[in-house]
Amino acid sequence: DVEMTQSPLSLPVTLGQPAFISCKSSQSLVSGDGNTYLHWFQQRPGQSPRRLLYNVFNRDSGVPDRFSGSGSGTDFTLKISRVEAEDVGVYYCMQGTHWPPYTFGQGTKLEIK
Amino acid sequence: EVQLVESGGGLVQPGGSLRLSCAASGFIISTYGMHWVRQAPGRGLEWVASIEQDASENYVGSVKGRFTISRDNAENSLYLQMNSLRAEDTAVYYCANFDYWGQGTQVTVSS
Numbered sequence: 001d002v003e004m005t006q007s008p009l010s011l012p013v014t015l016g017q018p019a020f021i022s023c024k025s026s027q028s029l030v031s032g033d034g035n036t037y038l039h040w041f042q043q044r045p046g047q048s049p050r051r052l053l054y055n056v057f058n059r060d061s062g063v064p065d066r067f068s069g070s071g072s073g074t075d076f077t078l079k080i081s082r083v084e085a086e087d088v089g090v091y092y093c094m095q096g097t098h099w100p101p102y103t104f105g106q107g108t109k110l111e112i113k
Numbered sequence: 114e115v116q117l118v119e120s121g122g123g124l125v126q127p128g129g130s131l132r133l134s135c136a137a138s139g140f141i142i143s144t145y146g147m148h149w150v151r152q153a154p155g156r157g158l159e160w161v162a163s164i165e166q167d168a169s170e171n172y173v174g175s176v177k178g179r180f181t182i183s184r185d186n187a188e189n190s191l192y193l194q195m196n197s198l199r200a201e202d203t204a205v206y207y208c209a210n211f212d213y214w215g216q217g218t219q220v221t222v223s224s
Contacts, residue, residue, distance in 0.1 A: 102160040
């Protein structure tokens, strides 16, 4: 199974400042079709998860452009350019290249400092 | 508008069974891979099972042989039959195609 490792696990950020979350996979997530199936999800307190980005850097509909994704192979990053209060929650990366099983990172809890 | 609405959760004794349902609207589930993802109390997300467009099924190792995923195309609904339940199956279970997620249904396995 592909192991997904996120860091940091806790991320206190000042409003208006940038935030970076790292996600590393135990093997390359480049698929045989050339796509990289690495996705990012946000789970606000008390809510269901919501996908923010798919295939590394593609924003889902309605996701603010302050969220961006980058990376390749085994190393990926979620960046929030200017953190807002509504960004508080837990962020998960997930790989969909080598399945089953689909595997998630442990989650990164973002809070306002 | 896309909606996924889970039901069927509850309290069950160890060794018991439950059947979760997920009613979909706004899209046709047979055209997507559909998934069950769970979240134990205070823990992260864990993928449980999927049924692909071709109706092939996949499971995480810890539920193989105990859980069965299925769908009813006429009802546009997804199901998860859970047998031989254990305390470690206690979680909120979400139905999702990853683009969209339901609100979740709580399953508690306890005597």
